[in-house]
Amino acid sequence: MALLDPSSSAFWIEFLKGMLKPALATAVVLMAVVLSFLQKLNLEGEMVYAIVRAFIQLSIIGFVLEFIFTQKNAAWIILAYLFMVSVAGYTAGQRAKHVPRGKCIAGLSILAGTTLTMILLVLLNVFPFTPRYIIPIAGMMVGNAMAVTGVTMKRLREDLKIQMNLVETALALGATPRQATLQQVKRSLVIALSPVLDNAKTVGLISLPGAMTGMIMGGASPLEAIQLQIVVMNMLIGASTVSSILSTYLCWPSFFTKAYQLETKVFTAE
Structure with a gap:
């Protein structure tokens, strides 16, 4: 219309x-x-x-x-974008509700990952900085980053809870908290990012994604739709990866005391 x-x-x-x-x-x-x-x-x-x-x-x-x-005021784009990030941060934080300050961590991670990706796309002239392009694109990135970030934070806490003895042993042997939790962080990131990567591997073979389907149903050429979908898949992988990795760095201090010991109260909450 x-x-x-x-x-x-x-x-x-x-x-x-x-x-x-x-x-x-x-x-x-x-x-x-x-x-x-x-x-x-x-x-x-x-x-x-x-x-x-x-x-x-x-x-x-x-x-x-x-x-x-x-409207021609860029403030409306930024306002709409921040609203989406706020809702996404709250939702992802709810998934990882036992992570201290989880909502704030999720929000900051999503904001950083999607903002960085968006700036690169605009600077490379992939998309013009107009509401018709930026708001839908931002919505797709924020939605994917929300899902990945929530899973990353939740999975990291669960893995650390299960392997507390292993982490504490590594700390006792002189490892830094980051070194002691390296395997748990990697596992959390792999699990969280796997659906995004699997979707990219099978795109077009199993299903036609929303952006591509919408363009085709709207009368666009399938070749034009494919070009847009390739851009969308690239930006989703980029934004999701940055957001999920950043979330591990931001929530990591909550799992340890100032003496570099595991904060047991974080892992006993149910």
């Missing part, structure tokens, strides 16, 4: 017409609700809540983006 004045009747007519297909697509959710009921999964309420919430959230963000795209 072309950018129209939200106060005009033409805008609302086009909006209602556009919402017809999404409304019809709820038939798929109703099928899932029925199956949940028949299988006694007790997920019917959660399914309905999820789809209603998604409908409301996407409708609101649609109006917000409609407004932002008409």
Whole structure:
């Protein structure tokens, strides 16, 4: 739908017409609700809540983006980006809720990783610094960095908890905290980044990703869609890697005391 004045009747007519297909697509959710009921999964309420919430959230963000795209002030881009990072940091921190200051660490890691990637893309003239490009691209990077960062922090704590004796032995033999936890950090990063890398290896063979599918359905050439998807995969790997590695550096001090001993209270919380 072309950018129209939200106060005009033409805008609302086009909006209602556009919402017809999404409304019809709820038939798929109703099928899932029925199956949940028949299988006694007790997920019917959660399914309905999820789809209603998604409908409301996407409708609101649609109006917000409609407004932002008409603005020429870069402050709106930065504001939208910081909002996404804040929500992502909170969500990733919730996944790693037993890591001290987990939400703050996750937020800073996601901010640093996605900002660095975004700056490189803009400087290399891959994308222009406009709301129509930056906000969707930032959303994809922040979403992936959120998932990877949350898993990295959670997995690192769990591995250290399981291997506390091994880490303490290494510390007793003179290893620094970083040296004593090197294997646990590597394992956490490998596990967290594996889905992103596996997705890049199989892209186009198993599924057509969202950006590519959206362009093709919008009438773009498959070759143009492929070019964009290659850029998207590259930036997702870059942003996710930087964010996940930084999160290990930031949460590492929380696992040790000032005397370089394991902070046992971090690992006893349930």
